[in-house]
Amino acid sequence: xxxxxxxxxxxxxxxxxxxxxxxxxxxxxxxxxxxxxxxxxxxxxxxxxxxxxxxxxxxxxxxxxxxxxxxxxxxxxxxxxxxxxxxxxxxxxxxxxxxxxxxxxxxxxxxxxxxxxxxxxxxxxxxxxxxxxxxxxxxxxxxxxxxxxxxxxxxxxxxxxxxxxxxxxxxxxxxxxxxxxxxxxxxxxxxxxxxxxxxxxxxxxxxxxxxxxxxxxxxxxxxxxxxxxxxxxxxxxxxxxxxxxxxxxxxxxxxxxxxxxxxxxxxxxxxxxxxxxxxxxxxxxxxxxxxxxxxxxxxxxxxxxxxxxxxxxxxxxxxxxxxxxxxxxxxxxxxxxxxxxxxxxxxxxxxxxxxxxxxxxxxxxx
Numbered sequence: 544x545x546x547x548x549x550x551x552x553x554x555x556x557x558x559x560x561x562x563x564x565x566x567x568x569x570x571x572x573x574x575x576x577x578x579x580x581x582x583x584x585x586x587x588x589x590x591x592x593x594x595x596x597x598x599x600x601x602x603x604x605x606x607x608x609x610x611x612x613x614x615x616x617x618x619x620x621x622x623x624x625x626x627x628x629x630x631x632x633x634x635x636x637x638x639x640x641x642x643x644x645x646x647x648x649x650x651x652x653x654x655x656x657x658x659x660x661x662x663x664x665x666x667x668x669x670x671x672x673x674x675x676x677x678x679x680x681x682x683x684x685x686x687x688x689x690x691x692x693x694x695x696x697x698x699x700x701x702x703x704x705x706x707x708x709x710x711x712x713x714x715x716x717x718x719x720x721x722x723x724x725x726x727x728x729x730x731x732x733x734x735x736x737x738x739x740x741x742x743x744x745x746x747x748x749x750x751x752x753x754x755x756x757x758x759x760x761x762x763x764x765x766x767x768x769x770x771x772x773x774x775x776x777x778x779x780x781x782x783x784x785x786x787x788x789x790x791x792x793x794x795x796x797x798x799x800x801x802x803x804x805x806x807x808x809x810x811x812x813x814x815x816x817x818x819x820x821x822x823x824x825x826x827x828x829x830x831x832x833x834x835x836x837x838x839x840x841x842x843x844x845x846x847x848x849x850x851x852x853x854x855x856x857x858x859x860x861x862x863x864x865x866x867x868x869x870x871x872x873x874x875x876x877x878x879x880x881x882x883x884x885x886x887x888x889x890x891x892x893x894x895x896x897x898x899x900x901x902x903x904x905x906x907x908x909x
Contacts, residue, residue: 570872593810604802615812639775640764648676688720701848708741734849741847835904
């Protein structure tokens with residue numbers, strides 16, 4: 544017996560990779576799994592230390608997060624991404640970013656009859672969140688405005704899966720188009736700190752939002768920039784009224800970031816050095832894997848930022864490429880996981896150890 548909720552959801556994409564994963568594992572040297580963006584590098588010591596500093600506190604944490612955490616968010620966004628003048632009250636810690644993405648339509652009160660607009664190629668959880676709320680999903684082509692009746696528009700720059708960075712003017716137009724139909728804008732900025740050949744900007748910048756945060760939310764994660772995927776550490780900020788509304792619902796629902804994790808988030812956001820070090824690790828891995836893919840006959844499209852190389856092998860079907868890679872002990876994600884127009888690409892992650900990335904590059908070119 545299954546619940547009505549689960550019956551309305553698509554199959555979990557990565558389950559369909561099982562056969563290819565099994566084939567890749569038969570390679571004499573074992574599998575190099577580049578299918579999921581899971582950090583492999585150690586959590587920085589300063590964050591681990593912060594986690595333990597409040598381990599003896601038995602009381603419930605606050606849903607809103609500590610004042611120190613919220614101040615740290617404001618400071619980090621200003622230093623790292625040029626976002627001025629945020630109100631710490633309009634900051635809300637989340638249990639990673641995926642849960643916020645999945646539940647945002649529901650938290651906003653959306654349901655049947657509402658429309659959620661997502662990019663044509665996008666993180667699968669945008670669609671899942673809309674389905675959980677009973678809303679209708681529309682996929683927007685590049686630069687396409689949302690239809691009348693849209694209640695929520697997801698933006699994602701740098702993009703997962705493509706690594707594409709939207710120019711500032713295009714991002715500003717997307718915000719204006721969403722506002723024109725009365726939609727809330729939710730900008731997934733989880734890869735904002737990982738720029739390679741383009742400079743992404745936050746939707747929180749006045750040059751993008753026109754000097755007003757009305758109807759605008761930015762979603763952030765520390766999973767990639769601070770290697771905190773296991774901590775489930777994220778936050779949302781933007782329109783103070785919207786954040787206040789989210790806070791009220793989350794208080795009722797018990798959606799609270801554990802107090803030790805709040806301390807870890809605060810430490811991570813107050814330190815920029817470890818973020819720069821982690822970025823350079825990923826840059827070095829990219830510098831190894833990108834030329835190997837090119838030498839193997841792949842074309843890498845977009846991929847100006849983020850943790851993935853959006854790759855096609857002479858335009859062949861995505862699953863054929865997944866199979867070709869699995870024969871060489873390398874596992875990648877087919878582009879079809881992210882939308883129908885991804886059927887000729889695979890997403891190849893940079894989130895493996897230096898040794899594993901080097902092994903994958905050797906297998907691609909031998």
